[in-house]
Amino acid sequence: MIRVDNLHKSFGGVKAVKGVSFTADDGKITGLLGPNGAGKSTTLRVLYTVLTPDSGTATIDGVDVVTDHQAARARIGSLPHDAGLYPHLTARENIAYYAKLYDMPGDTIDGAVQKVIDRLDIKDFADRRTKGFSQGQQTKVALARSLVHEPQNVLLDEPSNGLDVMATRSLRERIRELKNAGKCVLFSSHVMQEVAALCDEIVIIAAGQVALHDTIDGIRNATGCEDLEDAFVKAIEMVDPIAAQTA
Amino acid sequence: MKTIITVFMKEVVDNFRDRRTLMSALLMGPLFGPILFAFIINLSVKQSLSNANESLDLPVIGSEHAPNLMSYLESNNIVIVEGPESRSAAIDSVANGEHDVVVVIPETFGENLANMVPATIEVITDQANTQAERETRRATRALRSYGQELAAMRLTMRGVGPTIMRPLNVDEVDVSTPSGRSVILLGMLSYFFIFALLTGGMNLAIDSTAGERERGSLEPLLCLPVKRDHLIYGKILAACLFMAISLSLSLTCFHFTLKFMPLQELGMTPNFGPSAVIIAFLLLVPFALVGASLMTLVASFTKSFKEAQTWVSVVLLAPTMPILVVSILMVRPSTLLMFIPSLSQHLLLVGLIKNEPLNMLHVAVSVGGTLIVGALLTWVCARLYRREGLLG
Numbered sequence: 186m187i188r189v190d191n192l193h194k195s196f197g198g199v200k201a202v203k204g205v206s207f208t209a210d211d212g213k214i215t216g217l218l219g220p221n222g223a224g225k226s227t228t229l230r231v232l233y234t235v236l237t238p239d240s241g242t243a244t245i246d247g248v249d250v251v252t253d254h255q256a257a258r259a260r261i262g263s264l265p266h267d268a269g270l271y272p273h274l275t276a277r278e279n280i281a282y283y284a285k286l287y288d289m290p291g292d293t294i295d296g297a298v299q300k301v302i303d304r305l306d307i308k309d310f311a312d313r314r315t316k317g318f319s320q321g322q323q324t325k326v327a328l329a330r331s332l333v334h335e336p337q338n339v340l341l342d343e344p345s346n347g348l349d350v351m352a353t354r355s356l357r358e359r360i361r362e363l364k365n366a367g368k369c370v371l372f373s374s375h376v377m378q379e380v381a382a383l384c385d386e387i388v389i390i391a392a393g394q395v396a397l398h399d400t401i402d403g404i405r406n407a408t409g410c411e412d413l414e415d416a417f418v419k420a421i422e423m424v425d426p427i428a429a430q431t432a
Numbered sequence: 433m434k435t436i437i438t439v440f441m442k443e444v445v446d447n448f449r450d451r452r453t454l455m456s457a458l459l460m461g462p463l464f465g466p467i468l469f470a471f472i473i474n475l476s477v478k479q480s481l482s483n484a485n486e487s488l489d490l491p492v493i494g495s496e497h498a499p500n501l502m503s504y505l506e507s508n509n510i511v512i513v514e515g516p517e518s519r520s521a522a523i524d525s526v527a528n529g530e531h532d533v534v535v536v537i538p539e540t541f542g543e544n545l546a547n548m549v550p551a552t553i554e555v556i557t558d559q560a561n562t563q564a565e566r567e568t569r570r571a572t573r574a575l576r577s578y579g580q581e582l583a584a585m586r587l588t589m590r591g592v593g594p595t596i597m598r599p600l601n602v603d604e605v606d607v608s609t610p611s612g613r614s615v616i617l618l619g620m621l622s623y624f625f626i627f628a629l630l631t632g633g634m635n636l637a638i639d640s641t642a643g644e645r646e647r648g649s650l651e652p653l654l655c656l657p658v659k660r661d662h663l664i665y666g667k668i669l670a671a672c673l674f675m676a677i678s679l680s681l682s683l684t685c686f687h688f689t690l691k692f693m694p695l696q697e698l699g700m701t702p703n704f705g706p707s708a709v710i711i712a713f714l715l716l717v718p719f720a721l722v723g724a725s726l727m728t729l730v731a732s733f734t735k736s737f738k739e740a741q742t743w744v745s746v747v748l749l750a751p752t753m754p755i756l757v758v759s760i761l762m763v764r765p766s767t768l769l770m771f772i773p774s775l776s777q778h779l780l781l782v783g784l785i786k787n788e789p790l791n792m793l794h795v796a797v798s799v800g801g802t803l804i805v806g807a808l809l810t811w812v813c814a815r816l817y818r819r820e821g822l823l824g
Contacts, residue, residue, distance in 0.1 A: 233655040236820055259657035267648025273449035274442070285438040286656045314449075327652070 186211050186369050187232060187338055192241035194227050201227040203393040204241070209371045209386070211337070214364050216384035217373040220421060224393040225373040226266065229342050232371070233263040245338055259287070262331035263340040268323040272316035276307055276326045279315060280333050287334040301329045305359060321352030328359065339363055341372035345379060357383055377417040389417065392425035435658045439666025443640060444673060453635040457674045461631035462681035465624030466689040472620070473693045488570055491515035493522055494537040501537070501578055508574045519554070526556050532564035533557045533571055545582075621785070622778040625682055625716055626751045630723045632678020633671035634744055637727035640667035642740035661814040664728070668810055671724035676717050683709045683716075703787040711790070715780045718799050721806025722773045723747070728813050754778070770797035773805050 187209040194202040202224040209215035217225045230236040232243055234254040243250045250257040270279050277298060284294045302311045305325050310318065315326060324344060332339065341360070345353045360383060363370050374380050380387055381401055389396040389404070397404055397420045401413070410416035447453040486509075493515040495502050502512050515534050516522045522534040536554040544551035553575055557568040584594035644650040654660065687709050704712075727744050734740040751774035758775060765779040776798035784790065 230651075235651060235654050255657050255659070258655060261655070263652065263655045265648070265651040265655065267651065269644075269647055269649030269652050271442075271446055271649060272647075273446045278442075278445070282438070282442050283652075283656065286435060286653075286658050288434070288657065331652070 186247075187215075187243070187245055187340075187371055189228065189232070189243045190241055192228060192231060192243060193239045194224075194231060194236060195239060201393055202231070202238075205390065205393065205395055206241075207388045207395060207398050209338075209369050211369045212364060212367045213385040214360060214370045214372070214383055216380035216387045217371060217390060218377065218380045218387055218417065219373075219375065219390035219396075221375055223375075223390045223425075225375075225390055226342055227393075228390070229263075229265075229340055229371070229373055233261055233265070233340055234258050259334075260336060261338045261340055262334065262336035264324075264327055264331050264342060264344050266342045266346075268320075268327035270315040270318070270323055270326055270330075273314060275312050275314050276318075276322075276329075277302065277311045279326055280330045283330045284333045289334055297333050297335075301333045304362075305329045305332075306355070320347040321349060321355075324348060324352065324356065328356070332363075336368075338369045339371070341370070343373055343375070345374065345376075353379075377413045381413050389420045391421040391423075394424045396420045396424045435662040436666040436669065439663055440669045440673075443636060443667055443670035447636050447639065447670070447674065450635065450639070453639070453674065456635055457632040457678045458681060461628035461678045462685050465628050465682055466686040469621060469624055469686070470689045470693050477694045487511050488567055489513050490533065490535060490567075490571055491522075491531050492535045492537065493517075493519065494539065494541070497537045497539055497541040501575075504578050504581075505574055508577075510571070510574055519556075522556050526558050526564075529558075529561070532561065533568045535571060535575070548586075621686075622716075622781040623752055623755055625679060625686075625712070625781070626719060626723075626774055626777065627748060628682035629675045629679040629716065629720055630727070630748050630751070633675035633720065633724050634727060634748070636667075636671040636674050637724055638731045638737060638740040638744055640671070641728055641731040642734045643737050646736050660817040664814050664817045665810065668721070668724045668728055668813065671728065672720040675720035675723055676713075679716055679720070680713055683712055703785055708784055712781055712784060715784065715795065715798070716777050718802040718806070719751075719773055719777050722802055722809060725806055725809035725813055726750075729809055729816065732813065732816050750774075765791070765794060767793060767797055770794045771801040773802040776801065 189208070190206050192202050192205045193200070205224065205228055207215075217228065219225050227236065231238050232245070232250060234250050234257055237251060245257045245260045248257045248260060270276075271282070274282065280298045280301060281294055284297055285291075289297060302308055305328060307322075307325055307329055310322055315323065318326070324347075328341075328344070339360075344360075345356060348356060360370055360372070364385075372383075384401070386398070386400055387404060388398045397407060399407060404416050404420065405411060405413075408416040408419040410419055447457075488510045490505065490510050491513050492502070495512055495515075505512060515536075516525050516531075519536050522531070522536060525531045526534055534556045536556060538552060538554075541551045541553070555568065555572055555575070557564055559565075580597075583597060587594050587597065644653065653663065687704055687706070690704050727747050730743050730747055731740040734743055754772055754775035755778045758769070758778070763769065765783065769779060770776040776794070780790070780794060780798055
């Protein structure tokens with residue numbers, strides 16, 4: 186379970202996140218939705234402890250990401266913006282490297298790597314060097330790498346960026362599997378349709394604030410818009426009228 | 433500790449598969465230095481050694497007009513060879529570089545000599561040709577001394593002591609020793625080794641910082657439940673390994689190319705047998721920590737692989753500075769100087785090659801001082817890795 190409480194973060198004079206609060210439960214997929222620059226990535230980066238918040242707290246399964254960041258990191262699997270694979274290593278070696286850094290017991294690593302390779306359907310290219318992999322293959326390997334230690338919480342930063350229809354579909358299936366396994370999945374996107382297709386709950390962020398936090402039907406009701414895109418724009422308008430106009 | 437080993441192993445495997453790293457670690461650094469050094473040594477030996485004991489082939493036109501002079505020249509180790517047929521042909525052949533110098537003796541030479549009229553001898557040469565300069569100097573010197581001998585003879589015949597012609601006796605005393613002259617060459621040598629060492633780890637140092645950031649692999653790496661310090665230690669250690677490999681290859685390579693260098697002719701009898709190679713390795717290898725951490729530090733500030741390459745190249749030059757200053761000032765090794773990395777390695781290596789006994793205090797200070805500087809730089813790198821701004 187991920188809990189974010191009144192998070193603030195600014196870079197220089199720019200306030201990227203201004204008091205974001207929400208909770209993402211286990212066994213649910215929570216979507217972090219917002220226009221570009223709304224503060225989605227910054228929020229996620231605070232959650233996987235790459236950034237330290239200026240104020241506010243965030244906990245992963247009750248572990249504070251600021252005071253006990255190492256323990257918090259051990260509880261999450263994260264897929265940052267870039268896949269960031271090592272081109273000279275094979276897919277399997279890339280995954281195994283992370284397994285070792287997650288401090289998994291040495292004798293369980295090979296089995297765990299094989300399991301995640303089977304589960305994410307990587308077999309065909311598991312032993313090829315990742316140089317020249319397609320975007321879809323790269324994302325799969327990167328996802329496998331972040332799931333190898335079977336974390337309870339999974340953070341995905343715009344995972345479907347640059348993926349084709351087939352790859353996106355298969356990614357969605359994997360995310361649903363995680364949900365069915367009782368994991369807490371938090372993922373960010375700027376595409377309303379994608380979030381609607383996948384998420385149980387949606388947190389709409391604009392201008393560094395939470396505009397709405399509800400189910401899809403709840404958002405439709407709150408904004409009075411049947412069309413999801415309209416609802417999205419309307420929700421953003423509530424906190425950031427300028428961004429909504431230019432959108 | 434486990435993290436450090438994991439990162440270290442991964443960087444080693446990763447970089448052994450990277451052609452760019454392999455090229456610089458195993459080829460560029462180790463081969464470039466010794467081969468360039470052998471080339472420069474050979475060139476400088478050729479240029480600087482006056483091969484007085486080698487006979488000079490001197491083309492002469494009209495040698496039949498001066499048989500005495502010819503036998504005098506031959507007694508001075510100058511071999512008279514048949515010159516071009518005419519004076520103009522001689523000028524052409526010197527101009528186009530066929531001959532370096534041609535001596536022309538006119539028909540009137542013997543007659544003038546007998547009549548006590550100054551007899552002309554022409555030495556045709558090209559002043560712009562530096563190669564010819566030495567031969568020309570040798571030929572004219574021999575001709576002049578023949579003239580002086582004739583003058584002395586004429587004076588003696590008239591009952592005058594020949595010394596009257598030499599009111600001054602200018603004597604140059606050259607105190608330079610061959611090994612002293614070789615100091616600059618030796619300074620170059622230790623720089624080549626340090627250069628090889630640094631190039632060996634250069635790509636790795638860049639790749640593990642600026643490269644990771646550019647590739648986007650740094651952020652997921654920092655999301656892992658590991659201490660950032662351990663990540664950087666593993667990377668620096670891997671760079672050290674590559675530097676050590678490059679250094680050992682360079683030393684070994686030099687050991688073999690030494691056989692093709694005429695160092696004895698420069699008065700250098702370099703001590704570079706197998707045991708010296710091992711000692712040199714042990715003396716130089718602590719510098720790897722300084723090099724690896726310094727390069728990692730520099731590369732950490734840059735945004736891309738290209739930018740990092742530019743700045744890290746500057747690091748390649750940094751170790752030359754102290755060596756250069758000391759080579760020019762001819763400073764003797766002292767314990768205080770041993771605290772300066774690269775300089776201490778240089779001084780110890782020069783001593784080793786000159787076959788001087790190793791001063792163990794100097795060795796201890798050099799190794800200790802260098803490792804301390806390296807550890808400090810590594811610590812600064814680790815501090816840098818804790819910053820948020822690292823992700824750029």
